[in-house]
Amino acid sequence: MSVKLIDRYLSEFISEHEYQNIQPQVSAAHHLLRSKSGVGNDFLGWVTLPEDYDKEEFARIKSAAEQIRKSCDIFIAIGIGGSYLGARAVIEFLKSPNYNNIKKDTPDIYFAGCDISAASISELLEICEGKDICINVISKSGTTTEPAVAFRVFREMLEKKYGKEEAKNRIFVTTDREKGTLKNFADKVGYQTFVVPDDVGGRFSVLTAVGLLPIAVAGIDIDMLMRGARDAQIKYCDEKTENNDAYKYAAIRNILYRKGKTTEILVGYESYSRMMNEWWKQLFGESEGKDGRGIFPASVIFSTDLHSLGQYIQQGMRNLFETVVSVGNSGAVFTVPDDPDNIDGLNFLSGVELDKIKKIAMQGTLLAHVDGGVPNILIELEDRSAYSLGYFIYFMELACAVSGYMLGVNPFNQPGVEAYKKNMFALLGKPGYEDIREQLQKRL
């Protein structure tokens, strides 16, 4: 199995009968999800996506990626939130957090439109000078401020550089299937378009064209990514937690939350996991953080953060639990060199593989944190492969949906995201927001 949940380190925190007692709630959540009768049931496309995704579009994604790889030095993915995090996370996990600095036969990849920053957009324009560029704008509506501004900038750049005709071949649009201004515009001009499905929310969209096109450009095997997700879809069907690790993870989270463990820290042991942790933070935080409830999602990368947040986790407030994601085979092998001077006293490690030391550091830390009163859930990924990562992504999406239903919220909406936008538009003087503008300005 590609993903395995280890609950052994929870024994001091959760008794056997607690799992039994919460099973009816897991079953209820399971039935809501599978019968599509729960709140947010318009957004369940991701559940069966790994099997029934659009095969024709999938083939077009692969050939567009091939075309992009051949025709540019730099590929810019323009998107924010779910239209950004998944792709970046998968690329960093499977390739490198230093992807743009390693030797490779695929283009450099930059992400734009995920902030409002003169500094970052100016810098990226400078990096692009003298290079061949392709862009992929990813936006359901085409009207979200950050990506829309970036699309204006980089479309203009491409049209100046290549002329309108050639620019067409370098602009790829991922947007609504049929409606929306971006879709209309793309069809009018003649850009190749891909679909943000109606029934898949942003944070569940990494395995649609939203994530897959940039991931494929990076040279990642998206067939294997989908196959991993599909095998997870088949695997995690049983409603009983003893047969379903994704449900068990959801159950554990809800048990711990109700005991006052209100912050969950996702722990990685490699810098390549950092953005996957960010993806997970969006997935769970946006799905569960509503109606005054939800576990606060945080993340660390050990061992580096053992020397920053480690102290807090070991001895600070006891409202925490950790979920440790351990990746079995990273593909790299490196052993500690011997030092005849032994200045650091580490010759007892000479010849030992770093991955073995990392694993032991993980085990030692886990026991130390448990002894400090922090429940630890361990999730093992078999290896650092597209297949295992696809499996893991599905595991987390499913666990998140079930966990949200157990919490009693709609795991598929994000009503709170509108609040800042409304204020921002009003303060920016957008037509239609005049009434609240003055009111807000008085408070600044």
Place this chain on the structure above:
Amino acid sequence: MSVKLIDRYLSEFISEHEYQNIQPQVSAAHHLLRSKSGVGNDFLGWVTLPEDYDKEEFARIKSAAEQIRKSCDIFIAIGIGGSYLGARAVIEFLKSPNYNNIKKDTPDIYFAGCDISAASISELLEICEGKDICINVISKSGTTTEPAVAFRVFREMLEKKYGKEEAKNRIFVTTDREKGTLKNFADKVGYQTFVVPDDVGGRFSVLTAVGLLPIAVAGIDIDMLMRGARDAQIKYCDEKTENNDAYKYAAIRNILYRKGKTTEILVGYESYSRMMNEWWKQLFGESEGKDGRGIFPASVIFSTDLHSLGQYIQQGMRNLFETVVSVGNSGAVFTVPDDPDNIDGLNFLSGVELDKIKKIAMQGTLLAHVDGGVPNILIELEDRSAYSLGYFIYFMELACAVSGYMLGVNPFNQPGVEAYKKNMFALLGKPGYEDIREQLQKRL
């Protein structure tokens, strides 16, 4: 003033009398700190460091940085925790989070020894192929596992590449002033050494050689950085919170914590702030997270994270508060281009500066979150300069010390960091740990 605390958005959460009522505790913390009579008083070197730092060493740092810039393409800083975060944070903040990808006349900079990873060390060795390299190993004792292993690897690489003699000119050691195996070895071989002061803990060390050498290599004006810190040192002396923003910040944190606001989110609005936020997380988390207490430090970068954690912050559990760090002048100017097609409906923004939109997004978000029940502290930095950042660093260090004393902990130790190390050494079979080894192995 370079750093300004705005408490206006707290009025719904903290009444005027609460500031008055907590002043005696601020004063008590102030006297503990200034009279050096509190716990941890062996580690107060950072308090007067911006004035009484070693001027001779400072000059050597500048000339070593000059030498490094001239003689290498890649500079590797080897360190973990406080021997890593500060330098990286300052370089990303003042230069770029994409520092290694921008055009510049200073070396690329990589950080090693902050993890245990075959993948990252193999990758860095590959990136170094065919390049000229200098390294700076930063470790008080020289025996911390992660940096010690990296130092073995890169010292070997340099000695193979250049021979032992020339390698000497390319290895810079920041360590204890006189004792310790690394210091002894460096003196024996003849490396240039810099000092990790005895009375400055890792998380307070960014303005010592620990941070300054890598920062200077990046071409940052370390004189201005120190001048900003010195002016802050002069500024924040008064014990009254109405005259001392650093103390006021400490007071606010303690008031909110005692009302159940147990998680603080440091908010930045530029990706260049991300690592400064990580530095801050270590500073506060490691100083306060002990004896079962302390505010849990988290961090976000808006607007990107408004589309991931924004939902939770707006409507999730109400145990949060935010501290927003707003940077006045980023140095870059960029205006939204006009689009004759206006496909995104954003022509009302045509010609508007991005930094203005960013500021309004910040204001709109702040009001939205306050309306959602999240207290917001606003800290304004005048600009993105070495001077303002030095000022900010001192502000935070001082606030942290006073906040820790108000909380009733020793803000300068980190006893919990040993727990994982002990377990790791035992499981790795380090001599001297045999007794607990078996015990731990049974639990795995």
